Amino acid sequence: MRYNSFTYLIVEGFKNVMKNKKSSMTSLVTMICAMFLFGAFFAMGQNIDEILRQVQEEQGMQVFIKREATDEDIKNLKDEITSLNGINTVVFKSKQEALDSMKESFKDNPDVFAAYEGENNIFPDSYIVTLTDLSLAEDIQNKILQFEYVDEITSSNLTIDTLMRIAKGINIAILVIFILLLLIAVTIITNTIKLTVHARRKEISIMKYVGATNSFIRWPFMVEGMIIGIISASITIVFLAGIYSYLVSKIQASEAFARLGVSLLQFTDMAQVITIVFLILGMGIGIVGSRISMKKYLEV
Amino acid sequence: MIEFKNVSKVYKTGTEAVHNASFTIEKGEFAFLVGQSGSGKSTLIKLILKEEEASSGNIIINGKDITFLKPKRVPYLRRSMGVVFQDFRLLPDKTVYENVAFAMYIVKATPKHIRRQVPMVLALVGLSNKAKMYPNQLSGGEQQRVALARALVNNPSMIIADEPTRKLRSRYSMGDYAFIK
Numbered sequence: 325m326r327y328n329s330f331t332y333l334i335v336e337g338f339k340n341v342m343k344n345k346k347s348s349m350t351s352l353v354t355m356i357c358a359m360f361l362f363g364a365f366f367a368m369g370q371n372i373d374e375i376l377r378q379v380q381e382e383q384g385m386q387v388f389i390k391r392e393a394t395d396e397d398i399k400n401l402k403d404e405i406t407s408l409n410g411i412n413t414v415v416f417k418s419k420q421e422a423l424d425s426m427k428e429s430f431k432d433n434p435d436v437f438a439a440y441e442g443e444n445n446i447f448p449d450s451y452i453v454t455l456t457d458l459s460l461a462e463d464i465q466n467k468i469l470q471f472e473y474v475d476e477i478t479s480s481n482l483t484i485d486t487l488m489r490i491a492k493g494i495n496i497a498i499l500v501i502f503i504l505l506l507l508i509a510v511t512i513i514t515n516t517i518k519l520t521v522h523a524r525r526k527e528i529s530i531m532k533y534v535g536a537t538n539s540f541i542r543w544p545f546m547v548e549g550m551i552i553g554i555i556s557a558s559i560t561i562v563f564l565a566g567i568y569s570y571l572v573s574k575i576q577a578s579e580a581f582a583r584l585g586v587s588l589l590q591f592t593d594m595a596q597v598i599t600i601v602f603l604i605l606g607m608g609i610g611i612v613g614s615r616i617s618m619k620k621y622l623e624v
Numbered sequence: 625m626i627e628f629k630n631v632s633k634v635y636k637t638g639t640e641a642v643h644n645a646s647f648t649i650e651k652g653e654f655a656f657l658v659g660q661s662g663s664g665k666s667t668l669i670k671l672i673l674k675e676e677e678a679s680s681g682n683i684i685i686n687g688k689d690i691t692f693l694k695p696k697r698v699p700y701l702r703r704s705m706g707v708v709f710q711d712f713r714l715l716p717d718k719t720v721y722e723n724v725a726f727a728m729y730i731v732k733a734t735p736k737h738i739r740r741q742v743p744m745v746l747a748l749v750g751l752s753n754k755a756k757m758y759p760n761q762l763s764g765g766e767q768q769r770v771a772l773a774r775a776l777v778n779n780p781s782m783i784i785a786d787e788p789t790r791k792l793r794s795r796y797s798m799g800d801y802a803f804i805k
Contacts, residue, residue, distance in 0.1 A: 332729050343717075530713045533673065534774070535703035536730045537696075 333540070337547025344520045348552055351516040355556035355609065356563070358509040359602055362502055363564040366598065369498040371588050376491050378586045381412050383487075384454035385465060385479035391448060393473040398449060404471050405453060410460035415452045422447035448475060458488060506609070513613030517549060521617050528621050538622045545618055549610025557606035561599055565591045625651045625782060626672065631681030633667055641667035644681070651781075666710075669786045673707065674698050686781065703731055706775025708785040712767050714759040720746065720770050721755040727774045745773045 341348050387405065389398055398416070405414050423445055427437050440446055453468070455461060465477050521528070531541050568591045575581050576588060626649040633642040641664040649655045657665050670676040671683060674690055682691050690701060714723050721742055728738045746752050749769040759767055775783055 526713075527715055530715060531726075531730070532699070533675075533702065533707060533709070533713065534727045534730055535699045535701075537699045540730060 333543040334547055336544035337551060340520065340544055340548040341551050344523070344548075347516045347519050348548075351513050351549075351552045352556050352559075354512045354516070355509055355553065355606065356560050358505045358512075359556060359560040359605065360563060362505045362605075363560060363598060363602070365498050365501050366601075367564070367568055367589075367591075367594060369494055370594055372494050373491065374589050375586045376487055379487060380458045381454055381456065382585075383458060384412075384452055385461070385468075385477050386417075387451040387453055387468055387477050388475040389449045389451070390473045390475045393449070397473050401471055401473055402451065405451060405468060408464055408467055410455050410457045410464060412454040412456045413452075417450045417452055419445045419447045419449050422450065506605075509609050510613055510616075513549065513552075513609050514616045517545060517614045518617035520548070521545065521614075521621055525621050528618075532622070541622065542615065542618055545614040546611050549614040550607045551610070553606025553608070553610035554603060555606075557599075557602035561595075561602060564598070565595070625649055625653075625686060627684040628671075629682040629684070631671065631678045631683055633664070633671060633676060634679045642671065642678075646681075666786055669707075669784055672705070672784060674701060703778065704781055706778065706780040706783045708768070708771045708775050708783070710787040712759075712771040714767060714770055714774075716759055719756050719758055720751060720762070720773075723759065723770055724773045724777050727777050731778055733778075741777055745777045748776070749773045 387401075389401065393401070402414055402416065405411060423437060423440060426447070430436055453464075455464065461479065465479060468474055468477060528541055572588050572590065628645045628647050631642055631645045632640065634640045645668065657668065659665050667676065671678055672685065674693060678691060682689050684690070685701065686704060693701060715726065718726060724742050724745060725738050728741060733741070743752065743755070746755055749772055751766060751769055751773065754762060754766060759770065762770065772785075775785075
């Protein structure tokens with residue numbers, strides 16, 4: 325396509341948007357609403373993923389070491405565990421530390437453990453292992469059990485399973501919502517563009533008689549859809565950023581949340597993905613919408 | 625140039641608009657189709673433009689049988705002819721200049737070519753001073769000349785006019801077309 329007809333099509337697209345202010349506004353508002361809802365769910369999903377990730381990293385297992393292990397053996401064991409896939413941290417907890425933490429839990433009754441000091445300490449040395457990916461927990465546990473000097477492993481498999489199930493459910497829900505919103509947006513955009521196209525059906529038929537190809541006729545409408553898409557994406561991002569940042573600051577300031585020991589994502593962490601997704605979505609909906617709505621009028 | 629071979633057209637309603645039409649129009653020929661209203665003149669033009677499909681027979685334009693022309697090629701067929709419709713079919717929100725230039729945009733003419741060609745054609749039909757006006761500011765005769773200018777602007781190999789003078793007083797009807805020759 326030569327430069328001039330390309331400019332012509334783009335300029336026509338812009339003119340259409342300005343000329344049909346009412347229907348453009350309708351499309352704009354609809355798209356903003358749909359995208360905002362999608363953005364809200366997306367942000368929620370991202371945060372849940374993030375919290376799960378943080379929780380996962382703290383979820384771990386305690387690997388108890390056999391008494392006969394020497395300092396050298398214990399050190400080697402750490403290297404062996406660290407070399408496994410999916411390990412986040414490996415922290416040594418000596419028998420003395422174990423005893424201290426026991427005493428800490430029973431500080432109202434310190435005499436209970438008095439007999440276990442020094443040589444009489446019955447607690448074993450252990451490693452606290454945290455994971456980067458909880459789905460690997462069982463696999464890792466089995467591997468560690470095969471290492472020398474490993475006595476036993478305690479972990480909270482139940483919590484892990486529940487967390488994984490919640491994460492999966494949320495992701496599926498977000499996908500379903502996304503598809504629904506996409507369908508709604510395309511339907512509404514199709515109808516609004518149909519109004520524009522209907523109002524200009526005479527012009528379209530004239531274009532066809534003068535020898536315009538379908539794509540030549542379609543382009544200005546697609547550009548129109550794209551412009552509406554891009555504008556609504558931009559407005560939605562600004563809205564979303566403002567509301568999200570406000571809510572996050574409120575939530576993180578609350579005491580209940582502070583007790584959970586997790587942090588939420590900042591909007592800037594998601595901004596790039598959201599911007600790209602929204603722009604593609606906006607343009608895509610605009611293009612698909614205008615294509616569907618024009619079909620009938622191009623058959624002359 | 626235009627050849628009809630036993631062409632018939634029966635509409636879905638059962639009306640037979642064209643019955644077994646055969647004729648040839650050669651290059652440079654000036655052909656007139658005369659008949660009562662409802663006799664199928666417009667249908668014949670629609671068949672040439674491939675707005676309607678012939679029920680039987682063959683239509684050959686510029687040596688090509690358009691009977692089985694793919695829908696995608698139809699715009700290119702239409703570009704080879706300049707058409708003046710009985711209702712002129714001008715774009716109401718475009719000026720006289722834009723209405724004519726529009727036909728050139730469609731064939732992807734260069735801006736330079738458009739700037740040179742459009743004023744020339746408008747001068748030819750005597751509308752140079754009305755280039756910035758909109759169709760509804762023009763008289764019927766002037767609108768018709770805009771339609772004619774649009775049909776001429778891409779130098780088509782043929783001009784097809786469907787009762788272009790119907791909306792005009794008879795005094796104008798032939799004079800306007802005299803320069804086409």
